[in-house]
Each structure stands twice: as structure tokens, then as C-alpha cells.
């Protein structure tokens with residue numbers, strides 16, 4: 001039976017767990033180093049605050065193990081702050097995190113006025129989905145090998161790179177299960 005590890009240090013991880021539950025997929029919360037030894041077949045990196053998540057991952061000594069798991073081909077679904085954790089480059093910021101997708105993301109890319117918004121748009125291979133953006137990043141540039149899955153107003157908001165899928169919005173918030181289903185199908 002498939003089991004998904006959900007990074008549960010900070011942010012919107014419970015919402016992802018609820019989506020998995022609806023799909024009948026069991027999950028375990030990744031809260032400390034020991035949890036990373038448990039059996040799981042894919043990882044969800046939730047939204048929240050990437051700087052806080054990055055700091056906690058390092059303080060709790062979870063960072064290197066998860067990075068290695070991703071590099072070894074563990075399927076990943078990353079949303080919002082999770083997408084930032086996967087980026088090789090972060091605009092105007094020196095510190096990066098896992099860096100396993102060769103792309104540059106811009107944090108809080110929509111500015112203050114448009115910090116949060118909702119739209120319905122196409123995700124490649126999934127169809128039109130509801131997208132809730134909350135102080136979201138977007139992907140400013142991608143290198144070869146990255147498949148763009150979604151764009152809003154000419155900005156990239158969804159990518160796929162090998163077994164890693166990342167979105168700037170929050171597919172866990174609008175009750176549409178198709179993105180999680182697609183991730184689970186990958187596992």
C-alpha cells in the first residue's frame with residue numbers, strides 16, 4: 001500500500017493530509033529525523049514560510065536526508081513554500097534549500113496589493129483547476145528538462161521535473177483532488 005510522507009514542521013500540512021485521506025492514501029507526518037526512516041513512497045512539501053521551514057529542516061537535522069531522497073528519485077509534490085525549497089535559485093536571496101529543480105523562483109512575486117488571489121486555470125494533463133495563491137512565488141526561469149505545467153498571466157506557476165512536481169498555488173485548499181491524484185499515480 002502506498003504511503004506518503006508529509007513534511008509537518010510548519011504551514012499547511014494538515015490540508016494535504018486531508019486530501020490524501022479522501023484518496024484513500026495513508027500518510028505519515030515527517031516531524032523529526034527518526035520519521036525519515038519510516039517507509040514512505042513520496043513526499044509532500046507544503047506551503048507556509050520557506051525560510052522557517054528551511055531553518056527547521058536544518059536544525060532538526062532532516063535536511064540532508066530529504067535532499068538525498070529527492071535526488072534519488074523519490075516523487076515529490078511541493079506547493080508554494082515547498083516549491084521555493086526545491087528551487088536551485090531564489091531571486092534576490094542568497095540562501096537556497098534543496099535546490100533539486102534547476103529553476104529560479106521569485107518569492108512573494110505578486111506584491112502586496114495582490115498578495116492573495118483566486119483563479120481557475122489549466123494544469124497540463126489535469127484540466128482546469130481552482131488555484132488559490134497566498135503570498136505566492138512564481139517561477140521566473142526554467143532550465144532544460146523542466147516541463148511547464150501551468151501559467152497564469154504569462155508567469156509559470158506549475159512545473160514538473162522528473163518525479164518532482166511543484167505549484168505556486170495551493171491545490172490542497174479548494175477541494176479538487178486531481179493534482180493529488182496525479183501525484184499519487186506517480187508513486
Ligand code: GLN
Nearest residue numbers: 047048049050080081135
Ligand atoms: N511567501 C511564502 C514564502 O516565501 C510562501 C507562501 C505560501 O507558502 N503560501 O515562503
